Amino acid sequence: MLRVVVLGAAAGGGVPQWNCGCRVCQAARTERPELQSTQASLAISADQHHWFLINASPDLRQQLIATPQLHPAKGQLRHSPIAGVILTNGEIDAFAGLLSMREGSPFTIYAHAKVLETLKSNSVFNVLSEKNVKRQSIEIDQPFEPALVDGSRCGIEILPFAVTGKSAWYLEAEPRAEDAAGDTLGLRITDKATGKYFFFLAACARVTDDLRSRIEGAPLVFFDGTVWRDDELIAAGLSHKTGQAMGHIAMSGERGAIAALKDLGIGKKVFLHVNNSNPAWLPDSEERKAAEKAGWQVPKDGTEIEL
Numbered sequence: 652m653l654r655v656v657v658l659g660a661a662a663g664g665g666v667p668q669w670n671c672g673c674r675v676c677q678a679a680r681t682e683r684p685e686l687q688s689t690q691a692s693l694a695i696s697a698d699q700h701h702w703f704l705i706n707a708s709p710d711l712r713q714q715l716i717a718t719p720q721l722h723p724a725k726g727q728l729r730h731s732p733i734a735g736v737i738l739t740n741g742e743i744d745a746f747a748g749l750l751s752m753r754e755g756s757p758f759t760i761y762a763h764a765k766v767l768e769t770l771k772s773n774s775v776f777n778v779l780s781e782k783n784v785k786r787q788s789i790e791i792d793q794p795f796e797p798a799l800v801d802g803s804r805c806g807i808e809i810l811p812f813a814v815t816g817k818s819a820w821y822l823e824a825e826p827r828a829e830d831a832a833g834d835t836l837g838l839r840i841t842d843k844a845t846g847k848y849f850f851f852l853a854a855c856a857r858v859t860d861d862l863r864s865r866i867e868g869a870p871l872v873f874f875d876g877t878v879w880r881d882d883e884l885i886a887a888g889l890s891h892k893t894g895q896a897m898g899h900i901a902m903s904g905e906r907g908a909i910a911a912l913k914d915l916g917i918g919k920k921v922f923l924h925v926n927n928s929n930p931a932w933l934p935d936s937e938e939r940k941a942a943e944k945a946g947w948q949v950p951k952d953g954t955e956i957e958l
């Protein structure tokens with residue numbers, strides 16, 4: 652059985668974001684602490700004993716404390732059930748949490764060569780000695796089965812594929828094509844024993860026909876929920892960037908995620924990477940009601956799903 656724990660569902664900054672006074676952040680800080688959410692990451696396991704993280708957010712330490720499945724085994728002085736971390740892009744909110752995993756336990760980082768290069772070129776990540784923390788490059792459209800710490804198979808097959816997105820903002824000055832392959836990966840994650848699978852698409856700028864046919868009929872899809880509407884950050888006076896300019900599709904609108912994934916026969920649709928500006932965080936908002944009516948969920952930290 653494939654088990655998935657949503658460690659966090661928020662976009663960069665989390666809810667509340669340290670320097671943000673928007674409606675959602677204010678509420679989360681004061682009368683509605685239940686709105687607080689950590690930055691997007693999943694934990695997955697096929698056997699309930701060995702786990703892999705999909706991205707390691709800056710909130711990882713807090714997420715690990717809150718998730719008993721990821722605690723050291725009873726009676727062991729040094730142990731972690733986490734056998735590896737799969738990175739889907741080079742954004743800070745996807746990999747800064749690696750720095751909280753620096754106390755010498757062995758695990759493997761799986762990422763596209765571009766992301767591994769980013770880690771390598773930042774000497775602070777040398778704190779994860781390659782003697783203990785292996786780095787394995789993953790290729791687009793090449794399925795792989797992450798290994799457990801003893802080298803045995805984990806029972807989960809992961810297929811990375813390219814999705815329309817953009818490179819990390821701190822690399823934007825580099826001359827790269829907007830859709831540069833490898834900058835943003837989607838994942839198809841399959842339990843080898845049962846054949847059950849789900850998709851992880853926490854960043855996606857556009858739903859192409861190819862993507863629609865890929866995810867059609869999937870039992871579960873986690874999908875980019877950064878903004879409700881494309882100009883949301885501009886309208887709220889928070890930024891000059893649209894969702895598209897940041898490489899993220901909106902939830903609403905003719906070309907938004909809700910419309911694009913409608914009628915695809917997907918079993919469960921869950922938004923991930925939801926920015927704190929997004930009114931869909933508020934359970935009583937029109938936007939949240941519309942999303943739920945269309946069959947979408949905005950998950951709380953710790954939400955567990957079995958496949």
Ligand SMILES: [Zn+2]
Pocket residue numbers: 667668671672673674675676677927928
């Ligand atoms: Zn905010």
